[in-house]
Amino acid sequence: MPETPNGVVEAWLAQFDEALRSHNTDDVLELFDDDSYWRDFVAFTWNLKTLESKEDIRRMLDETLDDVQPSNWTLAEDATGDAANTEAWVNFETAQARGYAHLRLRNGKCWTLLTTMQELKGFEEKKGPNREKGVAHEITKGRKSWLELKEEQEARLGYEDQPYTVIIGRGQGGIGLGARLRRLGVPTIIIEKNDRPGDSWRNRYKSLHLHDPVWYDHLPYIKFPDDWPVFAAKDKIGDWLENYTRIMELNYWSKTECTNARFDEASQEWVVEVVRDGEPVTLRPKQLVFALGVSGYPSVPAFDGAESFQGEQYHSSKHPGGGDWTGKKAVVIGSNNSAHDICADLWEHGADVTMVQRSSTHIARSESLMDLALGGLYSEEALANGVTTEKADLLFASLPYRILPEAQIPVYAEMAERDAEFYSQLEAAGFELDFGVDGSGLFLKYLRRGSGYYIDVGASQLIIDGRVQLANGEVGKITGNAVVMANGTELEADAIIYATGYGSMNGWLADLVSPEVADAVGKCWGFGSDTPKDPGPWEGELRNMWKPTNVDNLWIHGGNLHQSRHYSNYLALQLKARMEGLPTPVFERQPTHHTR
């Protein structure tokens, strides 16, 4: 029996390789623990898929092995751990691609395996040793300069030449995906209604900073410079996105709105109607990507009497920040991230502020989140330990959603203990706390429902101190000058800000394509955890994100900076393969269980 981590893993890989090559599925399954998970990003399944049992794995291998032809499973670097618990980074190949995998063994059997496609053979990015020369060292008449070629291409694309992909996107998601497609040679136009790349950040309220630390937020290819602050201000991020768009030489159509998109079955292409700086243009891409963040349209509940309110009232997304609120009363309905940030902003600028908390909220202090939840993967210490951003992304993905809660619960138990005084002060102020239905905390709330929490960057202290007042419970009605709670409490208001979240992402689809197409795609985000706002049945991967939907040639991209960075790679490879006409048999496309 091998005893070293390398020995354990090499022995396992040799048997795995042999069993896969000989299509001996029984032998493959022998190598997996009874409790085991194989998560695959594109390499085997042309899908994002978690196989949660030996039977799942058998079904997948039976369907895919003939095409995939996996081989050359080798340690990418020394394995770690011991003979009982062993971890390893692994290179492998398929008929079509080169892959990278992460493996956890327990007593020599696989507990978790993550297989990912990294590049398509024959369609690698032209980088490093494969970079282009940039100039022919042979002088010929009529050759064009880089600038002439660039300007020509930009002028033709969308008019004489059609892009293969159109991304409708308003932020880092579309930009990061656009960069990946550019590097893969997939002609792409990004459509964005604002004037400048980055305006989706610049247009937010003045005090906004990233709530996640810098190590977690890089875009693909170019890291933030190493003097970037831990938490960048929204305008700094906006500027970065604008500079990034230029550096990556993206075809970025700003001041452009999509008015309609429909798939033309005859020509097998999308007909995307846009208005570019006032001029209508029809684009005919083969693939259409919606990259509109995690959220749909701003959602405002219909409160009785709202139309009678005499003051200003608007959704949190419209809050400008700043200004002089001295002597004014503001009521903010909601108690998640935006509500807290806006309450703080209003208080800073002189308002008398009340937060209406309608349901319990998970609060995680930024420092604690960094130390306990992110530090091992995204921090200076992680980098010093060799955990690059790219490795951190894979490690993060290496625990399937089924078992992620059990890994997260102890983190938040520790947080509750560490910040016990803080939490008891919040409770003393009347704030209703939770840590998720199962105590699994912030990331799972984010993944399941995309809401229900606040990363504390200071506003909680305002609530503890009573500088921001708190009203708990449901809103009863709204009058000409007040929000009246269901319990009768009257909150006088010169302004009401609805920090009440957003509708489903596929509201955009219903609007721009059709309600039928939106329903065929179905609910986006969440994975069927059967917890609040994430109905079952269990689906195992985020619905419709970065993988084939039930509408061909229609894709959803989004998520936070971390997710946009990581998953854009797999989406870009799926699009590239289709552009090149490679076979892309999708294993078990997910049925649509919920329309919106």
Add this chain to the structure above:
Amino acid sequence: MPETPNGVVEAWLAQFDEALRSHNTDDVLELFDDDSYWRDFVAFTWNLKTLESKEDIRRMLDETLDDVQPSNWTLAEDATGDAANTEAWVNFETAQARGYAHLRLRNGKCWTLLTTMQELKGFEEKKGPNREKGVAHEITKGRKSWLELKEEQEARLGYEDQPYTVIIGRGQGGIGLGARLRRLGVPTIIIEKNDRPGDSWRNRYKSLHLHDPVWYDHLPYIKFPDDWPVFAAKDKIGDWLENYTRIMELNYWSKTECTNARFDEASQEWVVEVVRDGEPVTLRPKQLVFALGVSGYPSVPAFDGAESFQGEQYHSSKHPGGGDWTGKKAVVIGSNNSAHDICADLWEHGADVTMVQRSSTHIARSESLMDLALGGLYSEEALANGVTTEKADLLFASLPYRILPEAQIPVYAEMAERDAEFYSQLEAAGFELDFGVDGSGLFLKYLRRGSGYYIDVGASQLIIDGRVQLANGEVGKITGNAVVMANGTELEADAIIYATGYGSMNGWLADLVSPEVADAVGKCWGFGSDTPKDPGPWEGELRNMWKPTNVDNLWIHGGNLHQSRHYSNYLALQLKARMEGLPTPVFERQPTHHTR
């Protein structure tokens, strides 16, 4: 006796450390070979200085040791080589700074030592683990956003607040130095007459690409993305510089010309008169940096009859590139880089072109230069071998100018052999070749005189084929429609382009400050090799570059992308130390031997 490279170096460092700590200069010198060189960048000398003998080293140590207090000499990583020839990277400290050194031992004695200052203690860049948080997680009234602070600071600097440093610069030199100063917290304004950062590249002729490969050309802090071509086009570099300037948040005053600068002894500050977008502004920095490239004003020899020429005539710096030259005759006077590029450009666009070669020229084929001269330090292979850009820069600097020729001669001997057929074809076409007076090739020509060569990117083939014609010898006179060679050959011309180089860099000083100050500073560039255009006496380091000149608070910055990147670090540290009021005793400031 230690036999391993680590053992050899560690034994040497221990003795060196002990001898330095006890100020026992005799013991120090015992550790050096009779033929030995100690090059120091700022760490010991607050100067750039090569000590070329034991006596030089003794003099330096006697003068500096009390202040410098060097200590903690330790291997930064495993040494390489064998007991006879050993190389090592070494960390050390001084009283004021942390340093990094490169050491070569021969049979246990030092042959070359390069000591460099890397950061001042207590004034480190705020990066990595020392980065700023970016936001206080405590909400207070009246706090300002990142954007408000940035805009306020930009509006005040140069008006209410004075910069510590003004850089008069038109390209990568000023921008890279500006970035270093920004990161060190030295308030700086960069003055540039063009509309946009990067215009100094954009305004050049259309076909221009970098002649050096991408690995050699990075700016400080942010590397070019890894899909950049080996040779980037001028507009791509221009765009990069513009994006870099934004990302680094430099105070970059475009559309601004300096009209006059004088030092006010009373206030000990410069009075720099500039016109910013039409409005006069007076700046009062403590330090003034001229970062105007390697060259001074365009230089055009006074040829008899030039004023009578009926066609177009202009200096190479004004050549736009492109256009339609069909049926036109062009004569290009000169045979170095610009002359070749412009001849090719004119030929491409239909002209009948003659190059006038007035003296022999060194030609190095780009491929051969990359393979033989640069590949070990600046290439994908070098990176794969662990030679980062930063290490390559130090290795490049680790061979002092005195012994650099002997290291370069074999490289060019190999090049002459490898490209023998190419060279004989050029000679057959009448082209007069050289490899430098001592056969030391391109870099030494560049360092000694900044001219006299062409990196072949295709134009030589045009000469070999006779598509660009050649006329050798001196120009006799110019008539209304021709250049007449001294030997009587008449070259008909519709246009004459003077690719005749540039005057001395301190022409700018004479003009903007005064001829007296320019003469006090003296000749810039070259190191006294007593070869053409680089008169003796021997000075050992490039005159006036990146180090204290003979005019206090006046500095010269420049060079190619590699030099600007590397040496800007030492210049920035010298400026930072002065801003902080640290003692900066300059060891043996170089006397001025030549006025211009």
